[in-house]
């Protein structure tokens with residue numbers, strides 16, 4: 001048998017190494033989440049530093065340079081208005097996050113309390129709330145979103161509201177399931193025994209312990225929001241050219257695709273795919289890390 | 299020569315944390331004990347003291363990141379820690395049988411009780427099915443299960459906790475083991491059922507000429523069903539020896555506190571000899587004696603590893619101050 | 631102490647659960663119990679005998695099916711949860727498993743302060759002072775107040791639960807196996823703490839446990855439960871010295887005292903506790919009773935006075951005492 005290994009004293013590494021070690025550690029825990037996180041960080045940097053990274057104004061048209069292929073001046077070429085596609089793709093990251101984040105927050109703000117109340121109160125109230133939400137999910141969400149945005153007007157604000165409402169049932173379901181599992185746990189009983197009014201038992205004790213599942217889903221739902229908002233723009237409802245939104249750019253590019261000017265659609269398309277992919281990876285990793293059962297299966 | 303001899307056994311959990319730093323949990327440190335045929339050894343200690351881990355280390359059932367990093371386990375003259383997994387597998391289930399902590403989880407939910415017994419018999423020797431079936435029924439009867447024929451056809455979920463535990467014991471007996479390790483065989487069972495199971499185990503040891511190791515955290519079980527006892531704390535055996543001797547003259551401060559804290563030995567509100575507080579962090583064990591941060595007798599020498607002191611033949615205490623505790627009096 | 635108005639007075643308490651197929655599971659079966667100020671009543675029985683359900687029903691954490699509960703003279707059997715809330719200041723509970731009894735997301739300080747916040751009208755700094763005093767009372771250093779439950783040992787968590795339970799100086803504490811899931815070495819400390827609190831504050835306690843050593847050490851009086859019904863009730867010493875009911879005898883003899891010199895007297899029972907879904911007829915113990923006779927299958931035994939004061943057993947084979955009818959309702 002080998003010699004007894006002595007417990008080592010932890011030597012404090014230099015700060016730079018510490019960050020690197022944390023990254024390596026995270027990577028060991030969930031490689032998938034780490035890659036997802038890197039991709040998202042990349043786009044976040046694009047979104048935040050867009051003004052400094054863009055070589056041109058994204059909505060400045062150059063009538064003399066319409067539909068130019070990628071070149072040294074215009075890395076991703078120019079579109080039908082003579083706008084620089086590279087700059088527009090970078091700026092588009094702002095719309096990706098600018099829609100996904102508020103939409104998911106809104107969905108949480110509606111879905112979480114509804115799931116909590118339905119799960120804790122049970123009975124008819126639960127039936128009623130869940131029926132409404134099931135009703136919402138009967139239609140494919142894209143068709144519903146299309147109809148609502150078409151009816152209420154094509155503004156960024158409307159798109160966010162519609163996506164948030166459509167996504168609320170997802171979070172409500174997750175929270176409700178968790179509340180049902182926790183409702184009879186000892187700490188909930190202990191909070192009743194201590195004399196907590198029902199609302200306090202629900203919001204102070206039950207809620208913080210029932211929300212992990214919903215939280216783990218946020219990245220995946222953000223990916224969904226990015227996809228749907230791009231689809232809406234692509235279909236011509238939602239945000240319109242010349243706004244540098246990826247879906248809108250793809251729509252614009254699709255028209256000239258047949259005539260060989262592929263770059264107008266392909267670059268924003270790639271950006272969209274990458275961001276959605278990154279969010280999904282992070283979401284997957286988050287679920288693994290937060291749900292020990294899933295972790296063990298792997 | 300002893301049937302089982304454990305010498306200097308050390309088992310560690312070696313992992314890396316979120317900052318990619320190597321972390322070592324010293325879960326077992328220099329464990330020594332021996333067990334003879336016909337004897338019952340009790341291993342007692344708090345939750346997390348390393349009792350189950352000792353059993354798993356002996357049986358070669360460690361799962362990574364746990365690893366034996368030192369010591370020897372000799373069973374009937376064979377060294378187990380260096381044995382190939384296959385050979386060890388053959389030994390376990392035939393010569394060495396382990397009854398694990400949670401009876402429900404160790405029965406296959408998809409197989410009838412009788413078939414599981416037959417399966418384990420066939421896995422460890424050439425027997426006809428009929429012989430195996432006969433043996434299964436005999437063993438079910440031996441563990442006091444009424445209507446063995448009927449019970450053999452039962453599914454695990456149809457068994458009560460006590461019945462499941464009996465079936466597990468029957469399973470352990472299928473191949474005539476020479477060493478039976480029972481990990482908390484009665485934890486979670488009612489006292490009336492506990493008495494039945496322990497009487498049964500005790501009788502089996504005599505009837506089949508086995509040696510038995512009972513892991514427990516109940517001093518009552520040790521007092522009435524074991525010949526010898528090893529007291530474990532933070533992965534170390536702090537004291538071992540004959541049961542009567544240890545209850546009447548405990549030599550280690552921890553054992554003293556443990557026995558002194560039982561309702562039998564002290565009145566509620568009496569205060570005094572208590573050894574409450576945190577179990578030490580296995581990733582960061584104190585130097586020297588693991589008990590020292592909770593020990594009322596500790597002095598500077600305790601920061602160096604205490605020697606094993608033989609008090610009377612077979613009674614070993616691992617403490618710098620063994621033997622002069624009374625003279626010193628408790629500092630606290 | 632005797633003669634004082636009971637803090638808690640339970641009559642004929644029954645709790646049945648509906649289980650699948652329209653069947654009823656009788657968890658608690660017509661239990662009578664009084665607890666006086668400063669008194670500790672131990673309730674002992676094997677798992678599934680209905681101890682926890684009784685404790686929860688007494689505090690209306692589960693709704694009783696039948697019977698009455700009077701708390702401090704007030705009938706609380708049917709009042710609403712809203713009316714009950716202010717009363718919870720006076721009756722608190724400590725649960726078996728301290729790991730799951732505390733909200734893992736709150737700090738120890740918040741957990742201890744919560745009952746004070748709910749029931750006492752105190753300012754922020756007074757509350758903080760009180761929380762510190764409570765932590766000191768249960769012998770936790772004030773550093774703990776800022777920590778969360780996750781890093782604490784079982785014994786420390788149970789101290790937090792106790793601090794929480796005594797925060798509003800209740801008149802009644804229900805303790806459901808407060809030491810059963812703790813390690814041996816910390817049990818004694820918790821028992822000491824509870825005994826001190828009782829002696830200082832005259833809090834009445836219902837101490838539930840399946841561990842005979844523990845229950846003997848802390849109780850003034852003990853009731854033995856079998857399949858939800860009280861089979862024997864006696865002073866702690868009387869029960870251990872002269873148990874009368876055959877079940878109590880078997881239970882006591884199966885107990886393993888932590889002392890190898892004590893000889894075990896064996897009244898071993900056959901088999902296991904039958905299902906509470908179809909309670910046996912007559913005396914529910916007759917299926918396992920070593921001294922059962924034919925009549926046990928048909929007669930429901932009434933409490934019989936045995937020897938000294940306040941010692942009753944329900945068994946038709948016990949002689950030597952006038953058959954006593956169930957205590958009448960106290961108005």
Ligand SMILES: Nc1ncnc2c1ncn2[C@@H]1O[C@H](COP(=O)(O)OP(=O)(O)O)[C@@H](O)[C@H]1O
Nearest residue numbers: 311323325343344345346347348349350351352
């Ligand atoms: N994967 C692991 N990493 C680090 N320590 C572990 C791991 N698994 C178990 N342990 C530690 O090993 C010790 C021994 O556990 P065990 O033998 O099960 O204790 P016992 O049976 O005495 O209650 C415990 O303190 C436990 O915390």
Ligand SMILES: Nc1ncnc2c1ncn2[C@@H]1O[C@H](COP(=O)(O)OP(=O)(O)O)[C@@H](O)[C@H]1O
Nearest residue numbers: 647655657676677678679680681682683684906
């Ligand atoms: N919510 C419930 N639904 C159905 N049966 C229950 C419920 N709670 C307890 N029981 C049953 O009631 C009986 C008594 O349980 P319990 O009061 O927990 O016993 P103890 O605390 O003495 O172990 C058991 O048979 C148990 O299965």
Ligand code: SF4
Nearest residue numbers: 587590593600617618
């Ligand atoms: S060696 Fe020292 S610290 Fe350890 S038990 Fe003995 S006296 Fe206590």
Ligand SMILES: [Mg+2]
Nearest residue numbers: 349350351399
């Ligand atoms: Mg164990």
Ligand SMILES: [Mg+2]
Nearest residue numbers: 681682683807
């Ligand atoms: Mg219970």
